[in-house]
Amino acid sequence: MKLIPLAKPQISREERTAVNRVLRTLNLAQGPEVKNFENEFSKFVEDRECVAVNSGTSALHLCLIALGIGPGDEVIVPSFTFAATANVVSLVGATPIFVDIDPKTYCLDPLMIKDAITTKTRAIIVVHLYGLPADMKSICRIADENSLLVIEDAAQAHIASIDGKLVGTFGDAAAFSFYPTKNMTSGEGGMAVLKESSIARVCRLLRNQGMEKRYQNEIVGFNLRMTDIHAAIGRVQLRKLPKMTERRIENANYLSANLAIDTVPFVGIGYRHVFHQYTVRLKNSREEFSGKLIENGIGNDVYYPTQVHMLPSFNAGTELPETLAATQQVLSLPVHPGLSRRDLNKIVSRFNKIIEEQGS
Numbered sequence: 239m240k241l242i243p244l245a246k247p248q249i250s251r252e253e254r255t256a257v258n259r260v261l262r263t264l265n266l267a268q269g270p271e272v273k274n275f276e277n278e279f280s281k282f283v284e285d286r287e288c289v290a291v292n293s294g295t296s297a298l299h300l301c302l303i304a305l306g307i308g309p310g311d312e313v314i315v316p317s318f319t320f321a322a323t324a325n326v327v328s329l330v331g332a333t334p335i336f337v338d339i340d341p342k343t344y345c346l347d348p349l350m351i352k353d354a355i356t357t358k359t360r361a362i363i364v365v366h367l368y369g370l371p372a373d374m375k376s377i378c379r380i381a382d383e384n385s386l387l388v389i390e391d392a393a394q395a396h397i398a399s400i401d402g403k404l405v406g407t408f409g410d411a412a413a414f415s416f417y418p419t420k421n422m423t424s425g426e427g428g429m430a431v432l433k434e435s436s437i438a439r440v441c442r443l444l445r446n447q448g449m450e451k452r453y454q455n456e457i458v459g460f461n462l463r464m465t466d467i468h469a470a471i472g473r474v475q476l477r478k479l480p481k482m483t484e485r486r487i488e489n490a491n492y493l494s495a496n497l498a499i500d501t502v503p504f505v506g507i508g509y510r511h512v513f514h515q516y517t518v519r520l521k522n523s524r525e526e527f528s529g530k531l532i533e534n535g536i537g538n539d540v541y542y543p544t545q546v547h548m549l550p551s552f553n554a555g556t557e558l559p560e561t562l563a564a565t566q567q568v569l570s571l572p573v574h575p576g577l578s579r580r581d582l583n584k585i586v587s588r589f590n591k592i593i594e595e596q597g598s
């Protein structure tokens with residue numbers, strides 16, 4: 239049986255043409271395409287400065303270093319996320335402090351953040367999980383009151399917004415990912431978005447061995463450059479992003495209207511959820527349910543089956559009951575823009591049939 243995939247990058251002739259165009263120029267490393275991609279992406283984050291890099295993880299990593307976060311600092315992070323969010327904190331020598339989520343939104347719970355603040359806390363990394371913006375009004379207020387930096391992990395949330403204000407423009411810095419399963423892709427890639435141009439400059443230096451001018455290295459840096467080939471794909475995808483996002487939202491609305499579930503994904507008033515994932519909760523027998531969906535040709539997966547703080551790489555003993563429950567109950571269904579109405583009907587009918595069978 240043909241499987242409806244959980245994710246499917248939307249690559250067409252335009253992306254292939256753009257790659258061929260770059261290949262013909264022989265400008266294969268970071269060049270004019272990267273610059274143009276940054277300028278064009280900047281329009282989607284209120285003209286903030288953008289620094290294109292080779293992954294979303296690199297974007298987060300650069301933001302932390304450029305903001306001066308390092309040994310002795312504590313950084314508040316969710317545990318219900320991809321490990322990259324916390325990995326970068328450890329990579330700069332700081333300590334991730336794991337905080338529980340709001341079970342409705344799956345994003346950091348502002349009340350829990352308050353309890354985790356100590357004299358060592360320097361920053362909060364907020365994850366807009368599944369494409370839903372976190373409660374930025376409350377989180378930015380807490381950050382202001384405690385002089386903390388805010389870094390948005392917007393890897394899953396391109397052009398999500400709150401009251402029209404786009405994610406990536408709330409904090410001091412933000413990181414987007416262009417991994418193939420994300421709402422837009424460049425193959426691999428990421429974008430660091432900075433509030434201050436002086437910090438953006440440090441990110442640019444760090445990306446390229448500490449150099450702005452060739453062989454005049456100002457600081458110690460990495461090679462985290464994006465290639466023009468990837469940027470060319472990203473530029474085409476960026477043009478398609480508004481339409482692809484509308485499709486995701488339409489697909490999610492269709493699923494919410496038709497799936498036999500008590501609780502559909504929560505979207506607060508004024509919030510634009512861009513549905514990187516359409517995620518439901520199954521209180522019992524999730525693994526069995528997931529297997530049955532696969533047997534019925536419906537791709538699905540668990541984001542995330544493990545609490546990041548319990549991974550051997552962190553091994554923090556904290557108890558986070560809402561995070562634990564989410565890791566045991568969530569299941570994501572296909573919502574990508576490549577779904578046809580027929581696919582959606584199939585997802586709904588097979589899902590509802592399995593629910594009915596389980597109930598009987």
Ligand SMILES: Cc1ncc(COP(=O)(O)O)c(C=O)c1O
Nearest residue numbers: 293294295320322393415416417
């Ligand atoms: C929440 C979150 N943060 C960070 C990343 C890292 O992005 P990348 O895979 O582009 O390094 C991802 C991507 O998987 C993610 O989902």
